[in-house]
């Protein structure tokens with residue numbers, strides 16, 4: 001099988017490419033990525049070295065219909081997986097337009113071309129954040145049937161993209177699937193996001209900026225469990241369906257911070273409290289029973305050991321994240337304290 005992965009130089013996409021090439025020795029991958037501040041070819045240095053025959057990188061935008069059209073004509077992939085996105089909630093508060101352009105119009109551009117080139121499966125990567133937020137004391141979980149109630153520009157752009165994907169299934173019978181996943185953690189996540197930000201700040205003895213609502217919770221999934229879930233959906237998922245992917249493990253920002261500081265043997269005095277980001281969601285929790293029952297997926301990595309492994313990865317890969325931090329604007333957003341959490 002041949003796959004076109006978009007956004008494969010980012011956090012989840014790069015983990016997915018490595019996962020797929022290791023697992024399927026007859027398959028090949030073309031990675032189309034614009035290399036925004038969030039994309040980094042260093043994330044795939046080992047892949048480019050080890051899979052010269054089966055891996056190709058092309059720099060370009062999912063908004064550039066002519067180039068993507070040519071790429072699809074040349075490589076004729078069976079499957080497209082769309083990871084490409086502007087993904088940082090805090091940046092979306094500052095520049096929402098970029099999010100709607102990439103996440104909505106970029107996805108719609110890909111849908112048109114997937115139709116034209118008769119792609120056998122278009123899988124779209126989405127987020128739990130499209131459903132809105134939950135009160136901290138709620139017993140509710142978001143099922144796939146829950147109405148979409150996005151509250152931030154990032155979430156709204158992801159929600160709009162999901163609607164577009166579904167519309168291409170209903171209207172044109174494009175064979176699509178969608179997955180809505182909870183917060184991911186693991187290696188190669190940009191240091192602007194919560195776990196890498198707090199870990200890298202703590203390693204460097206800098207303060208870790210918690211929002212005042214530090215009891216706000218997120219459901220955390222290791223990126224490799226996410227990759228396995230996407231694999232199952234592509235192979236066995238039903239066309240036209242949406243699958244929630246979550247671990248059921250919720251942690252508050254305060255709890256995560258304590259684990260990070262404890263693992264790195266750093267003092268609690270590094271914690272500082274900053275004003276909440278506008279539209280800051282309190283909590284999301286997915287009901288993932290559909291993928292568990294229908295496709296037999298279960299997360300394999302337990303949160304505490306996965307988090308500790310991730311912290312160790314950042315300790316060992318300091319050059320990687322120091323270079324990422326130096327790239328355009330990362331420091332500015334960090335200082336605002338509007339990190340995704």
Ligand SMILES: NC(=O)c1ccc[n+]([C@@H]2O[C@H](COP(=O)([O-])OP(=O)(O)OC[C@H]3O[C@@H](n4cnc5c(N)ncnc54)[C@H](O)[C@@H]3O)[C@@H](O)[C@H]2O)c1
Nearest residue numbers: 007009010011012034035036038039061062084085087184
């Ligand atoms: N990180 C999470 O916790 C999480 C959870 C659920 C869903 N998601 C979704 O998963 C996907 C990947 O997230 P991530 O955390 O890896 O993001 P990321 O920001 O690390 O990576 C995004 C990648 O997309 C590329 N990109 C951006 N605009 C592009 C364009 N116009 N054309 C081609 N490439 C472009 C970037 O260069 C980057 O490599 C996103 O769609 C995101 O919404 C993320």
